[in-house]
Amino acid sequence: MTSASDTIDMSVDLAGMRLPNPLMTASGCAANGKELHRFFDIALLGAFVTKTVLADPRSGRGTPRMAETPSGMLNSIGLQGPGVDDFARNDLVWLKSVGARVLASIAGNTAVEFAHVAAALRDSPAFDAVVGIEVNISCPNVANRGLVFACDPLSAAKVIALVREKLPRDIPIFAKLSPDVTDIVEIARACVKAGADGLTMINTLLGMVIDTDLLRPQVAGVTGGLSGPAIRPVAVRAIWQVRAAMLEGRIPTVPIIGVGGVRTGDDALQLVAAGASAIQVGTATFNDPSAPIRVNAELAAALQDKGFARFSDAVGIAHTRLDQRR
Amino acid sequence: MSETSPERTPQVAGELIATRRVGAYHHLTFVAPGVAELAKPGQFVAVAVGGDTSANLLRRCFSIHKVSPSGTYGGTVDVVVAARGPGTRWLAGLSAHDEVNIIGPLGRPFPLPKEAVACVLVGGGYGSAPLFWLAAALRERGCHVEMILGAATEDRLFGVIEARRASRGTDGVTVTTDDGSMGVKGWVSDVLPEVIRRSHAEVVYGCGPMAMLRSITDVAAAEGAVAQVAVEESMACGIGVCMTCVMPVVGADGQTRMVRSCVDGPVFRGDRVRWDAFESGWGRVPDDAYGAAAMRGH
Numbered sequence: 001m002t003s004a005s006d007t008i009d010m011s012v013d014l015a016g017m018r019l020p021n022p023l024m025t026a027s028g029c030a031a032n033g034k035e036l037h038r039f040f041d042i043a044l045l046g047a048f049v050t051k052t053v054l055a056d057p058r059s060g061r062g063t064p065r066m067a068e069t070p071s072g073m074l075n076s077i078g079l080q081g082p083g084v085d086d087f088a089r090n091d092l093v094w095l096k097s098v099g100a101r102v103l104a105s106i107a108g109n110t111a112v113e114f115a116h117v118a119a120a121l122r123d124s125p126a127f128d129a130v131v132g133i134e135v136n137i138s139c140p141n142v143a144n145r146g147l148v149f150a151c152d153p154l155s156a157a158k159v160i161a162l163v164r165e166k167l168p169r170d171i172p173i174f175a176k177l178s179p180d181v182t183d184i185v186e187i188a189r190a191c192v193k194a195g196a197d198g199l200t201m202i203n204t205l206l207g208m209v210i211d212t213d214l215l216r217p218q219v220a221g222v223t224g225g226l227s228g229p230a231i232r233p234v235a236v237r238a239i240w241q242v243r244a245a246m247l248e249g250r251i252p253t254v255p256i257i258g259v260g261g262v263r264t265g266d267d268a269l270q271l272v273a274a275g276a277s278a279i280q281v282g283t284a285t286f287n288d289p290s291a292p293i294r295v296n297a298e299l300a301a302a303l304q305d306k307g308f309a310r311f312s313d314a315v316g317i318a319h320t321r322l323d324q325r326r
Numbered sequence: 327m328s329e330t331s332p333e334r335t336p337q338v339a340g341e342l343i344a345t346r347r348v349g350a351y352h353h354l355t356f357v358a359p360g361v362a363e364l365a366k367p368g369q370f371v372a373v374a375v376g377g378d379t380s381a382n383l384l385r386r387c388f389s390i391h392k393v394s395p396s397g398t399y400g401g402t403v404d405v406v407v408a409a410r411g412p413g414t415r416w417l418a419g420l421s422a423h424d425e426v427n428i429i430g431p432l433g434r435p436f437p438l439p440k441e442a443v444a445c446v447l448v449g450g451g452y453g454s455a456p457l458f459w460l461a462a463a464l465r466e467r468g469c470h471v472e473m474i475l476g477a478a479t480e481d482r483l484f485g486v487i488e489a490r491r492a493s494r495g496t497d498g499v500t501v502t503t504d505d506g507s508m509g510v511k512g513w514v515s516d517v518l519p520e521v522i523r524r525s526h527a528e529v530v531y532g533c534g535p536m537a538m539l540r541s542i543t544d545v546a547a548a549e550g551a552v553a554q555v556a557v558e559e560s561m562a563c564g565i566g567v568c569m570t571c572v573m574p575v576v577g578a579d580g581q582t583r584m585v586r587s588c589v590d591g592p593v594f595r596g597d598r599v600r601w602d603a604f605e606s607g608w609g610r611v612p613d614d615a616y617g618a619a620a621m622r623g624h
């Protein structure tokens with residue numbers, strides 16, 4: 001039996017990053033590969049997105065770190081990780097050994113730290129496994145009273161420009177945007193103008209849960225990031241708005257990687273039709289560890305059903321159908 | 327694990343073939359081919375709840391109570407469920423032939439002693455669930471096994487009859503309840519010193535609430551025994567990818583790290599756990615933990 005993913009051309013070219021299919025893990029929802037590799041061959045993914053890494057080892061926050069919410073969850077991990085040197089020496093080398101295409105997620109407490117992390121990766125022995133860098137600007141800027149970089153166009157642009165400088169031209173960089181802003185198009189524009197080759201949308205939304213037995217915040221970090229199918233409409237909206245701005249020439253056109261609430265192929269198709277050229281699966285992986293690879297098969301089947309021969313033909317298609325409304 | 331053909335963890339649609347009430351708990355038996363064959367005492371399964379379109383996305387974790395690798399139906403896995411929130415209540419409401427998606431076995435099992443030493447197994451509430459299976463494995467190695475089962479009330483004890491039946495002759499079973507409704511009135515830690523001394527136990531295995539595990543660790547240390555405890559931290563994935571289930575544990579190098587209890591545990595040597603970090607339901611990151619310095623900026 002041939003599956004739809006064999007007959008439909010699922011390949012994508014994201015700013016020069018050529019992938020056999022558009023499905024990826026989401027940063028922080030797949031650790032650094034070994035654990036998911038016990039469920040499926042992670043080299044089958046379009047790309048494997050690593051947990052955001054900073055310069056130094058981080059313990060992360062105290063516990064509890066999560067609360068289940070309707071069709072989603074709240075998390076407050078605090079970017080726990082080994083630091084970039086350990087990551088490059090161990091995780092990246094392992095990812096390369098299994099043939100994974102790596103979209104490495106980086107962050108910093110300052111714009112300069114972002115650049116340092118990018119340079120450390122560039123100079124590491126397994127860097128040839130890296131097909132792109134995702135810049136997680138949804139973290140607090142120590143130099144700007146802890147305001148999240150992604151909420152301020154100037155700080156976001158500074159990070160992107162400094163990271164761009166450190167990396168070879170053939171390594172595309174994707175700015176990962178936060179939906180918690182007044183105008184996401186403005187942030188997208190700042191990032192693209194500063195040199196981002198693409199955008200990843202969206203990171204979690206800031207939320208909070210109260211434990212009604214103890215009448216106190218349920219997670220130790222008080223607030224946390226909301227994710228899962230509950231936020232999918234927000235992801236679809238954000239992708240739609242930025243794609244529309246590109247179509248109208250208000251900002252330069254770059255590929256969008258869609259993320260937020262994808263659990264099935266149909267969910268993925270919503271983000272694709274709104275303008276996403278690739279899809280990451282995050283929280284749904286906790287429910288079904290093979291979700292990223294399953295969604296690829298389901299998406300291919302859905303596209304075949306609708307008569308598409310190529311995945312790329314469906315990207316942003318909902319924008320062309322809107323005119324039929326009138 | 328070879329790079330080209332890594333070991334895969336089974337993920338199966340498990341058919342429920344038996345469900346029964348045991349005191350305050352629900353004892354469920356699933357056909358779970360592949361899981362039973364690989365499992366060892368102390369490991370757990372992660373179960374999806376609410377069906378394919380469930381709004382409760384996170385898996386629920388349960389200690390494996392027992393396995394029969396070659397039952398009439400193929401391998402079966404038993405779990406003991408306390409119905410609390412939406413997920414466990416959904417599981418408790420299932421009927422025979424319902425299917426549940428099961429991942430397992432997960433986590434590190436209880437390490438078994440190399441020599442035939444005496445052991446005490448301490449279970450609090452449903453925490454006793456994985457211990458009968460452990461007891462059988464220990465007895466097979468010639469270990470003398472004593473059990474202590476404790477709970478707040480009689481209906482929250484699990485497996486007293488099973489324990490007594492399994493403990494032919496020499497090995498003993500002690501029961502405690504907070505209200506004295508069965509056995510000795512008090513906590514497991516009240517009777518533990520005497521049981522360790524009487525049996526000359528060198529290893530104490532524990533499974534139950536955190537506070538109980540901490541006191542077992544203290545008692546074992548005072549009596550010169552090693553404690554191996556299976557912890558229960560809040561888990562979102564159970565497979566090591568989310569980093570929600572961490573706790574501070576001291577490594578062989580003396581360094582405290584925030585380790586994942588789902589893959590580095592759930593069994594830890596009691597004296598390696600930083601119990602000082604746990605207070606009123608919060609788990610603090612100790613100041614000397616690896617990577618704690620980098621958190622101070624935020």
Ligand SMILES: Cc1cc2nc3c(=O)[nH]c(=O)nc-3n(C[C@H](O)[C@H](O)[C@H](O)COP(=O)(O)OP(=O)(O)OC[C@H]3O[C@@H](n4cnc5c(N)ncnc54)[C@H](O)[C@@H]3O)c2cc1C
Nearest residue numbers: 384386387388389406407408410411412413414559560561
């Ligand atoms: C290794 C391990 C073994 C366990 N063994 C058993 C067992 O044998 N029998 C039994 O009845 N229970 C066991 N538990 C606890 C059980 O997992 C929780 O009671 C259950 O997940 C709660 O689900 P809920 O829908 O009732 O609660 P909710 O509060 O709605 O759960 C919401 C989320 O929080 C997580 N969560 C909440 N409480 C706990 C907890 N105490 N431990 C872990 N995750 C939690 C759930 O997994 C879920 O993701 C075990 C937990 C662990 C970690």
Ligand SMILES: Cc1cc2nc3c(=O)[nH]c(=O)nc-3n(C[C@H](O)[C@H](O)[C@H](O)COP(=O)(O)O)c2cc1C
Nearest residue numbers: 026027028052075136202203227228260261282283
């Ligand atoms: C437990 C958890 C940890 C996360 N960690 C990161 C992270 O380190 N870096 C990052 O850019 N996004 C992180 N995210 C956000 C996800 O990558 C993703 O953007 C978001 O969860 C929305 O997708 P989803 O609904 O499919 O989960 C995390 C999300 C979760 C649930």
Ligand code: FES
Nearest residue numbers: 564566568569588
């Ligand atoms: S429960 Fe997800 S890492 Fe342990």
